[in-house]
Amino acid sequence: AQTVTQSQPEMSVQEAETVTLSCTYDTSESDYYLFWYKQPPSRQMILVIRQEAYKQQNATENRFSVNFQKAAKSFSLKISDSQLGDAAMYFCAYNQEGGKLIFGQGTELSVKP
Amino acid sequence: AAGVIQSPRHLIKEKRETATLKCYPIPRHDTVYWYQQGPGQDPQFLISFYEKMQSDKGSIPDRFSAQQFSDYHSELNMSSLELGDSALYFCASSRTSGGPRYNEQFFGPGTRLTVL
Numbered sequence: 098a099q100t101v102t103q104s105q106p107e108m109s110v111q112e113a114e115t116v117t118l119s120c121t122y123d124t125s126e127s128d129y130y131l132f133w134y135k136q137p138p139s140r141q142m143i144l145v146i147r148q149e150a151y152k153q154q155n156a157t158e159n160r161f162s163v164n165f166q167k168a169a170k171s172f173s174l175k176i177s178d179s180q181l182g183d184a185a186m187y188f189c190a191y192n193q194e195g196g197k198l199i200f201g202q203g204t205e206l207s208v209k210p
Numbered sequence: 211a212a213g214v215i216q217s218p219r220h221l222i223k224e225k226r227e228t229a230t231l232k233c234y235p236i237p238r239h240d241t242v243y244w245y246q247q248g249p250g251q252d253p254q255f256l257i258s259f260y261e262k263m264q265s266d267k268g269s270i271p272d273r274f275s276a277q278q279f280s281d282y283h284s285e286l287n288m289s290s291l292e293l294g295d296s297a298l299y300f301c302a303s304s305r306t307s308g309g310p311r312y313n314e315q316f317f318g319p320g321t322r323l324t325v326l
Binding site: 130140141142143144147188192194196197198199200201202203 | 245247252253254255258268298302313315316317319
């Protein structure tokens with residue numbers, strides 16, 4: 098069975114600085130997808146970024162980028178120029194085409210002004 | 211743009227009562243997923259439907275049932291409610307057939323169920 102692990106329950110970053118959230122996963126599949134979701138205090142689940150496993154190039158969305166290491170089964174999220182609005186719970190998630198999302202335990206990110 | 215609609219947004223029930231949660235997916239989305247997020251927990255997959263047929267099942271209690279109707283909306287029925295059922299229930303939808311392979315799931319705002 099596939100599993101997703103986030104080993105950092107809490108992280109903190111100074112406003113305008115850079116922070117990296119870690120995620121590892123376990124799967125025997127070669128074709129799958131990885132996601133980072135943000136859950137602010139409103140509890141809405143917001144997709145931040147996705148990565149297709151067959152793509153070697155790391156995904157980037159504005160201030161958000163990933164470091165995808167397929168062999169190491171690692172998928173970290175880097176947030177540059179952190180803003181107060183980035184404070185939230187971040188979940189790493191895995192799925193295969195058309196399938197359910199398997200989430201990690203989450204990392205609570207706080208941003209200090 | 212249209213989003214996933216869930217109703218009600220908040221629901222308070224007593225133990226042993228029954229609850230029905232509704233989900234209206236984004237138009238032209240053919241797949242619906244239900245997730246349960248307990249306090250301080252990550253979302254856990256319950257069940258999914260593709261074209262009105264159950265496509266996958268997770269750790270859903272036997273007291274829960276769900277279905278997807280001809281208009282693609284879905285309902286999660288929960289009977290004999292227990293205190294431990296108190297959670298945020300998310301519905302998500304995606305366009306599996308004819309959509310992108312990465313199968314992006316769009317989440318609704320969730321229904322917060324409190325069992326007293």
